[in-house]
Amino acid sequence: MxxxxxxxxxxxxxxxxxxLGLIDLATGLEYSFSLFYVLPTVAAAWYIGRNFGIGVAILxxxxxxxxxxxxxxxxxxxxxxxxxxxxxxxxxxxxxxxLIRRHQEDLRRLLVQRDEFLSLVAHEVRAPVSAIxxxxxxxxxxPALGADERRTVGQLLEQAHxxxxxxxxxxxxxxxxxxxxxxGPSTFDxxxxxxxxxxxxxxxxxxxxxxxxxVYADRDKIRSAALNVLSNALKFSQGSVExxxxxxxxxxxxxxVTDHGIGLEPDEVRRLFRKYGRxxxxxxxxxxxxxxxxxxxxxxxxxxxxxVGATSAGRGKGSTFELELPSxxxxxxxxxxxxxxxx
Amino acid sequence: MPETIRVLIVDDHQVLAEGLRALIxxxxxxxxxxxxxxxxxxxxxxxxxxxxxxxxxxxxxDRAGVDIIPELKQLLPDTAVIVLTSEDxxxxxxxxxxxxxxxxLLKTKAAGQVIDAIRDAAGGEMLVSEGVLSRLxxxxxxxxxxxxKAAPQLTDRELEVLRQIASGLGTRAIAQELGLTxxxxxxxxxxxxxxxDAHSRLQAVMRAHDRGLL
Numbered sequence: 001m002x003x004x005x006x007x008x009x010x011x012x013x014x015x016x017x018x019x020l021g022l023i024d025l026a027t028g029l030e031y032s033f034s035l036f037y038v039l040p041t042v043a044a045a046w047y048i049g050r051n052f053g054i055g056v057a058i059l060x061x062x063x064x065x066x067x068x069x070x071x072x073x074x075x076x077x078x079x080x081x082x083x084x085x086x087x088x089x090x091x092x093x094x095x096x097x098x099l100i101r102r103h104q105e106d107l108r109r110l111l112v113q114r115d116e117f118l119s120l121v122a123h124e125v126r127a128p129v130s131a132i133x134x135x136x137x138x139x140x141x142x143p144a145l146g147a148d149e150r151r152t153v154g155q156l157l158e159q160a161h162x163x164x165x166x167x168x169x170x171x172x173x174x175x176x177x178x179x180x181x182x183x184g185p186s187t188f189d190x191x192x193x194x195x196x197x198x199x200x201x202x203x204x205x206x207x208x209x210x211x212x213x214x215v216y217a218d219r220d221k222i223r224s225a226a227l228n229v230l231s232n233a234l235k236f237s238q239g240s241v242e243x244x245x246x247x248x249x250x251x252x253x254x255x256x257v258t259d260h261g262i263g264l265e266p267d268e269v270r271r272l273f274r275k276y277g278r279x280x281x282x283x284x285x286x287x288x289x290x291x292x293x294x295x296x297x298x299x300x301x302x303x304x305x306x307x308v309g310a311t312s313a314g315r316g317k318g319s320t321f322e323l324e325l326p327s328x329x330x331x332x333x334x335x336x337x338x339x340x341x342x343x
Numbered sequence: 344m345p346e347t348i349r350v351l352i353v354d355d356h357q358v359l360a361e362g363l364r365a366l367i368x369x370x371x372x373x374x375x376x377x378x379x380x381x382x383x384x385x386x387x388x389x390x391x392x393x394x395x396x397x398x399x400x401x402x403x404x405d406r407a408g409v410d411i412i413p414e415l416k417q418l419l420p421d422t423a424v425i426v427l428t429s430e431d432x433x434x435x436x437x438x439x440x441x442x443x444x445x446x447x448l449l450k451t452k453a454a455g456q457v458i459d460a461i462r463d464a465a466g467g468e469m470l471v472s473e474g475v476l477s478r479l480x481x482x483x484x485x486x487x488x489x490x491x492k493a494a495p496q497l498t499d500r501e502l503e504v505l506r507q508i509a510s511g512l513g514t515r516a517i518a519q520e521l522g523l524t525x526x527x528x529x530x531x532x533x534x535x536x537x538x539x540d541a542h543s544r545l546q547a548v549m550r551a552h553d554r555g556l557l
Contacts, residue, residue, distance in 0.1 A: 126429050130450040131359035137454035138365035157454070164451040171430065182433075184478025186510070220474035 009047045013040045013056055021063035029071055037064045041090050045097035053094030061087035119174045122167040129167065133160035169292045172224075173275070176299040183218040183303060190215050190253050190325070193223050194245055197230055204230065206243045213247045215325050217304050222325070225300040228293035229257050229308070229321045235289070237261025237318065247327055252306075255323040264312035264319050272310055273298040301325070348465045351377045351392055353385035353408070354400035354427060359450065363398065363457060370458050382406035389415055389422070396461050398448070400427045401435055409435060412442035416542045423464035423543070427453070436471075437479050440549050443542030446470020466514070467532065469544040473511035476545075480509075480552050495538040497556065504531040509548045509557050 017040050024033045037060050045053025065083040074082065136157040139145070145153065175182050190213040198206035215222070233241045237259035244256045264272065264279070271277040278291025294308075301308045306325040312318065350367055352375060354360040364375045376392040379385040382403045389397060397415060401408040412424050423445040428435060436447055445464040448456060460470050497505065507517040518528045532544065539554075541547035551557045 123429070126451055127356055127359065130429075130453060131356060131362050133451075133454040134359060134362035134366055134457075138362055138369060141366070141369035161454070168451055182478065184472075184474035184476065184481065186473050186477040188473070218474040218478070220472045 006048055009043065010052060013044050014059070016040055017056065017059050017063050020060075021067040024064075024067040025070055033064075033067075037086075038090070038093065041094050042097050045094040046101050050094060050098035053098055054091055057090035057094045058087065061090050115174060115177075118170050122170040126164065126167045126171075129160055129163045133157065133164055136160055166290065166292075169290075169296060173292055173296050173299065176296065176303060183221060185216050185218050185304075187214055187216050188219050189213060190222070190245060190255070193219065193226060194243060194255065197223070197227055198243055201230070201234065201241075203234060203239070204241050204243055208245050209247065211247070213245060213253045213327065215253050215327055217325055218300075221300045222304070225297040225308075226255060226257075226323060228297045229255075229323060232293065233257050233259035233261070233319070233321065251327045253325045253327045256320060257323075258318065258320045260318040263315050263317040264310065265315060269310050269312060273308060297323070346372070348373050348396055348461060349376045349392065349394040350374065350461055351379070351385070351389055351394035351397045353379045353382070353388070353397060353403070355380045355402070355404050356400070359453075363453065366454070366457060367461065373458065373461060380404075382408065382411045386411055386414060386418070390418055393419060394422060395465050396445075397422055397424045398427055398457070398461070399424055399444075401439075402429070409439045409442055409444070412439060412444055416443045420542060423467070425460055425464050425470060431475060433479060433482060436475065437483070437549075440471070440479065440543075440545040443546045445543045446545060463513070467529065467544065468513045469508070469548075471511070471545060476509070476511060476548065480548075480557070483549070483552060495554075497535065497538060501531055501535050501538070502556065504528060505535050505547065505551055505556065508532070508535075508544050509551070 020033065020036055020040070024031075027033075040060055041053060041057045044056035061083065064086060065079070068082075069079060136153055139153045140150070140157055191208045194206060194208060198204045230241065230243065239260045242256075242258045244258075245254065247253055268279045272279065273294050274291075275295045276291040277295060278289055298308050301323060304325055306323065308321065308323050310319055310321045312320070350373055352360050352363050352367075354363070357380060360378055360380065364378060367373045367375050376394050377388040379388045380403075382405045385397070385399065385403070399408045399412070399415075408426060412426075415422065415424055424443065426435070426439045426444050426447040427450055428447055429450050431447070431449065439447060445467075446460070446469050448460050448470065464470060503521060504517060507520055512520065514525055514528050514532070517523075518525045521528070523531075535551075536542070536544070536547050539547045539550045541550055548557065
């Protein structure tokens with residue numbers, strides 16, 4: 001938090017507390033101001049720090065006592081008791097709020113350190129793992145290998161590929177979390193990306209409109225985002241996966257991926273797009289993944305001003321994922337006759 | 344494109360370099376003619392082996408890989424240089440493309456893409472995705488970089504071909520798009536490269552952009 005902001009907050013609080021006392025004094029006993037006396041202490045401890053919080057707590061306690069003593073006559077012991085307990089409560093509150101703030105800052109710092117460490121590890125392992133992958137790819141193409149050796153080399157290649165993929169995912173997520181500077185948008189037909197993705201998967205049933213779906217976006221990133229959703233649908237289902245795309249009348253380009261797999265519970269839908277939000281249960285335990293793919297998709301879509309969402313009728317009832325992007329076409333210019341995929 | 348594509352690998356990561364050599368050797372149309380582990384060794388090896396394609400690591404112990412591209416292009420103007428990088432850093436890529444590299448290849452993608460990348464580079468294609476190219480051109484525009492040299496006179500057809508290159512299309516796709524034969528497109532590409540004094544399609548796109556043609 002910058003110094004200028006802190007100065008403004010501190011000055012405001014120092015003015016607010018006496019002003020509060022004056023208002024309390026003017027309005028008399030009928031009106032309760034307890035909550036308002038607490039707030040400046042909380043704000044001071046949260047935004048400025050413990051010592052300033054304690055200072056504001058003492059100022060507030062004295063103001064409160066003064067405002068009250070002017071309108072209500074109390075015995076000396078009662079007055080001292082009231083003043084003392086309020087002051088103690090306010091000071092304790094300042095300590096407590098400051099403690100929570102420090103814990104929150106520590107947690108935030110730890111999360112940043114964790115992400116930095118993971119990025120560093122990902123960065124460092126890329127070169128050796130790429131070397132292993134290249135060596136394994138060369139071995140896999142050697143003609144003299146027997147069936148067993150070929151299988152072993154295939155497994156080696158697959159594992160190395162998984163590791164490079166994980167390193168790439170970690171770095172791609174870190175890059176997107178850092179801002180949208182890494183996006184290279186251009187205008188392209190979304191159908192071309194989907195056609196390419198669907199062509200490689202025999203289980204995918206792709207329904208695309210006859211007319212182009214022009215979008216202005218980073219083609220590579222959108223391809224990766226859509227691929228993540230499609231791969232997920234294929235990983236968590238056995239049967240066919242339906243991919244639909246359309247340009248809606250309000251100018252949004254929408255891709256819908258529907259599977260008939262293990263489905264999602266409502267609370268799982270909520271955490272699906274969070275970082276490391278992988279759903280772990282008996283049905284998913286054997287499927288590899290750390291929960292970065294859908295988070296990456298979420299980052300890509302929001303960086304483009306779009307959105308991603310998921311719905312499911314429940315466990316065992318399949319899932320539907322929807323990706324939405326603003327279209328590159330101005331709605332008024334779009335030709336008529338484009339059928340939306342939902343009303 | 345030559346019948347056998349001669350490849351030089353310049354990478355200080357010896358295991359990766361050996362792995363690339365073994366992988367490339369599995370393709371009958373590719374031949375690794377040299378292996379170098381430093382920029383100086385790469386330059387000297389390039390002069391003697393005269394490869395068609397150079398796989399050039401950016402992080403070399405003596406000099407940055409992209410810094411020797413102009414010297415390599417001066418020695419071997421027809422040789423395609425592919426920059427091997429660990430990350431698609433905009434600064435490195437912009438320098439590589441402006442120096443005349445045919446494109447770049449991420450090391451993490453090398454196992455699956457290096458053979459096609461070498462063939463494409465030898466065929467004069469550029470190895471860069473539309474997204475990366477668009478990002479670099481946008482940054483170039485933001486920084487306000489403009490080449491002081493006057494824009495060369497390009498015919499409508501040449502400009503059309505240039506725009507197709509800039510949108511990331513390869514020779515075949517451009518031919519299909521414009522209804523021309525592949526060899527006609529190659530001829531137009533050569534003319535565009537010559538007029539823009541560029542060693543690669545990527546360099547041509549960067550220069551055309553610099554000079555306000557795109």
